[in-house]
Amino acid sequence: MAIDLDGVRAVINGAGQGIGAAIARGLAESGARVVVGDINEEKARAVAAEIGGSARAVKVDVRDRASVRAAIGEAVTAFGGLDAMFNNAGIAQVRPFLDITEEDFRVVMDINALGVMIGVQETVRQMKAQGTGGSIVNTASIAGKQGYEPLAHYSASKFAVVAFTQAAARAFGKDGIRVNAICPGVVATDMWKTIDQGFQDNALTERPQEAFETFAAGAVLGRASTPGDLVGVARWLASTESGFTTGQSLMADGGMVFV
């Protein structure tokens, strides 16, 4: 039986494109009402318009608590509450380990780790006020399970996502709030274009797509992911079908990292 998200009110951050946009579309197709949040408001609007119906778009910078609160407020105003929150926004940077600067570290940590912490905190406040419980889904990565050398600070930020996921699950289980993470592998999005270019810029690869293809070849299912590959697990985590699962960081990587 297909998962039915009728009545589910969701916010998806980092949903102007890529994985977040696919999740927003997928949840809406299953009946959820969605707030599409992104720092790029134009892209958020385009995704919400394409979804149509009751989808809303908001400009959100996940580093900025007030804007995260406003995105949640949009779900409350438009739909009457919040049942599922996807803290999905993230950035990647390729740097050889010894070249990572303090500024690089802060930039990546601010969006990927601090952004998730703020997203979890503000969601919990809302869900506790509602008294309904709910589902929080953070986007981690294979790099949240393995440290990759030219992505060390990115990997550290994704380990942080896994840690926040576990700690929040322990803290708020009694409130009926489940907290899980999704760990994608190599997904064909703009992020991987940036990573692929970063490998070339640092003379780690010689031709376009080389890093993408090399990493993707590590998936036992034999191909790179598309954003659509993450939709099933996102739907499941947003639904009551996953009602006894919390604190988990679920690999959805085509079989790259076994934990």
Ligand SMILES: NC(=O)c1ccc[n+]([C@@H]2O[C@H](COP(=O)([O-])OP(=O)(O)OC[C@H]3O[C@@H](n4cnc5c(N)ncnc54)[C@H](O)[C@@H]3O)[C@@H](O)[C@H]2O)c1
């Ligand atoms: N692409 C992959 O292979 C891959 C693998 C593992 C994990 N991930 C994770 O998946 C998530 C989505 O990645 P993607 O591949 O779709 O990337 P993407 O670059 O295609 O999309 C990321 C989106 O996040 C938005 N964003 C960036 N900074 C923001 C901020 N401060 N506030 C709000 N929005 C912001 C961007 O505008 C963009 O729309 C990220 O957390 C990423 O780390 C991606």
